[in-house]
Amino acid sequence: MQDRVLAVAMNGVTGRMGYRQHLTRSVLAIRKAGGVVLPDGSRVVPEPVLVGRSADKLRRIAEQHGVERWSTDLDTVLSDPGIEVYFDAQITSAREEALRSAIAAGKHIYTEKPTAASLGGALELAKFARDAGVRNGVVQDKLFLPGLLKLRRLLDSGFFGRVLSIRGEFGYWVFEGGWQEPQRPSWNYRAEDGGGIVLDMFPHWHYILEQLFAPVRAVTATTATHIARRWAEDGSPYAATAEDAAYGVFELEGGILAQINSSWCVRVDRDELVEFQVDGTEGSAVAGLRDCRIQHRVATPRAVWDPDAPADQGGYRDQWESVPDNADFDNGFRTQWEQFISHVCADTRFPFDLLSGARGLQLAEAGLQSAASGRRVELEEVELP
Template identity: 55%
Template sequence: MNDVRLGVIMNGVTGRMGTRQHLERSIVSIRDAGGLSLPDGRRIVVDPILVGRNEAKVSALAERFGIERWTTDLEQALANPDDSIYFDSQTTDRRFHDVARAIEAGKHIFCEKPTATSLADALQLARLAKDAGVKAGVVQDKLFLPGVIKLKRLLEGGFFGDLVSLRLNFGYWVFEGDWQPINRPSWNSRKEDGGGLILDMYPHWQYVLGHLLGPVRSVLCHAQVHIPRRWDEAGNAYTATAEDAAYGMFRFDDPVFAQFTTSWVTRPYRDEIAEWQLDGTNGSAIAGLRECRVQSRGTTPMPVWNPDIPNPIDFRAGWAQVPDNATFDNAFRIQWEMFLAHVVDDANPHPWDLLEGARGVQLAEAAQQSVDERRWIDIPELTL
């Protein structure tokens, strides 16, 4: 078999998401499966090198997964011509500088989002990659969630009729850290360290909305810090400067309307931490990360407002499960495989480049402007 070795510099994988999704469930999983087979008979063999600032953490991670190569010296890693891909899942405030260095070193780029803390920097990365002639990809993992795949399938099959609205309820309780260990890194709650729910999550919502409904043309958003006092990983109290909830509304070319509640200060009473509800004249669907249920026009009950008697309708009983009709792999691994194949051969498409990443930052920046100015913000088409 004709093997193609791809050396992958993985920077920032000592964090929760980097370890679980990008290293263990993607790169290590691909390695343990014997590589990635291509349609032309070749096989991609991944050879990662782990990069981190904390020697103890990165060395322990390498030992845990049987990875021989690791370093705390990014410059040294970038200088190796045998490693052609640079991956970044560091904290947001470090991403622009190190991705730019990797582009300068001639590496292909695959990185988490947001790609930068400002639209200007995100566009600069896209321009640098284009000028350098390197390939680039930005993680868009939620496109490959089974629930979102099923929603897209229903849309393409005409299930909804004329669309009316899309509603998202997303989030969970992020513990303050005083009596219970925190379940998200403390830097997420400090704007000065690149934190903030809008910058974190709105790049996700940009590509999900674009995938389902088309480009977002305007946004109205309210956000605030509901819990201003939190405790960090060492148990030290600090003032939270980044919003922990955002309430957004979005408009498109079509009259369909979207409203998203995104919150780290909510206790879910629903099947999954994220639920998208798409309503149309002929039917509705509710999708989580994996499951999706539908109710058609013909099976819609007729509720009657009467607070004096118990509700006679079991609303959940009128919804039917959408079948999988497929085997779903890990969303991060799917996109890793697409990007690795794209690096080897242009015939393997990967449309989510750094310009797409910049569009996510654009929506986050427009939403923050809406918060600051308390008004709708139009979103122009973004080009290089």
Template identity: 65%
Template sequence: MTRRPIGIIVNGVTGRMGYRQHLVRSLLAIREQGGVALPDGTRIWPEPVLVGRNEAKLREVATRHGLTEWTTDLSAALARDDVEIYFDSQVTQQREKAIRQAIEAGKHVYTEKPLAEETDAALDLARVADAAGIRTGVVQDKLFLPGLRKLKRLVDGGFFGRILSVRGEFGYWVFEGDWQPAQRPSWNYRAEDGGGIVVDMFPHWHYVLEELFGPVRAVSAVIATHIPERVDEAGRGYPATADDAAYGTFELAGGIVAQLNSSWCVRVNRDELVEFQVDGTEGSAVAGLRNCKVQHRAVTPKPVWNPDLPATENFRDQWTAVPDNEEFDNGFKVQWEAFLRHVVAGEPFRWDFLAGARGVQLAELGLRSAREGRRVEVPELRR
């Protein structure tokens, strides 16, 4: 076995997503399995270089996992010849500047979303990266979730016939931080720090809708800041200036209508934290993070509306589970493996900066729709 080491800067590794999903469950998990196998028998071997602003936290993370390469100096890390990839999971406001610095250093770039705060900036990053001849990628993890992969299998197999609509519910109650600590960072609720559920979730909804059902042609959105005051990690109260709920309608190619609710102010009464119901002429499906169930046209019951009598049917029991039929690995890890093969072996990877820019565009237009109280068309982005 030939090992092909590849240095990877992991910037933002002390944050929740950077540490848990990208370092531990992706890069270190890839090392534990012996690397990423290529057809010629070579194994791609990630060599993480941890980067962040807090020296004590970086040292603690590195020590915990037996890693020796870490620094608070991004420029010094980018100057290293043994580093080929820059990965960014910082707060959004810090991302664009760091990515430009990585592009100037000639590094391939993989990043959390959103790619930038504004569409023009995201599109410019795509153009600058293309001009520099580097490979780019944006995390689109939900495409690799078991539930959505089963849903994609149904779409590809023609199960639905003509798809009519998509309805999605995402969210949970994020505690205000006073009598129970919040389970999300406080910056998420400050617009001035790049927070807001639209900029967080609409890029997700963009790639889910586009990859499974078709391009988004128009958006209508209503947003809200339901909880106006919260308490931060230090116990200090602060005004919540960012939206914490968004109610969106998305018009897709082919006449499909998608309605997606996103909220950090909702108590969960569903099987999973996110669920999508897809209805078509031949059948329907409900997919979550892991599970997917279906009801075909031929076995659809005939409910009758009668509010004067209690329901005698258990509607949930009238659906059939879609089998796994394969092993599902961690979605972040699967996309990391694909990006590493893209960089080292040139394998196709379509989730590039232009795809990321389209997600930023949908968030920007969703905010415009809410601000102006109208439907907004989504123009096609080009390099």
């Protein structure tokens, strides 16, 4: 069978995430490997068309990676009938308008999140895509991390019994600038540009909780702007107007409670930058980006609180077992790209659509509402009219 070439407009590839995870480690890696194999045995080879604002950056990336086409004119790219898919990894505040234009042009949509500036806007996009008959997907990369794939394996096996609670810790110290270069762009800390850790991370927590455990029914959150003054890319100081830390309690359907701390102002004292501890009646697990450790009910030591005597059982972490890989794990972004390409070209199942992205934004909005009001906020069922 002859390979099919799928032209993909990629907007935002000059940014860190768009370039590293989506262009080089996903689309170009898939192209180099010969494409995606469809259920009928045929192959689809993605061919990126780079889109952005900086001609110099786009030209440099294109020359470095052997990409033939690039443009700073999104309208021209979207008007090309040979381009079938539009991908967006832009700054959040620019995404909704671009996605709307791409749907109007009849392109299939794959996008980073949040998908819009508000829940209303996200639902309008989902309805617009549905009515236009275009396939659509939202990046939910963390579901494909080795540690969470192992956690899913444990859940599917019934290892936990009845799940009781989840505790998540995410974050690291993002340098303020001025004396050391920040690891994140300055817009992340400006609310007027769509910044803030709630909009950045709560959509991730939503799909992890929803896909692995149960739908989120209520949230109570507290936010903080711990570092009020930061330095931009050009070295100039600016006032941080968005929160850089959020502490949330999520109530899941079925009585499961999840507590997740998210912070760009925390120094790491754990094995990985994100870890989730899941406790159940029959066993517990701690899953990170790559590793997953377990302690079953029958192997749980008897802990006794005694501050006047040293622990005589060794380190607590030494009492846990590691879950073996038992599989080869590819880059999570690439795995989801392969699934979306198959969805577009062979109509395979892809549950991570714009409606699921809207539900993630709903949780972020509820978290911000809870933090502003100091109250618990319930989440209503989100459906398209």
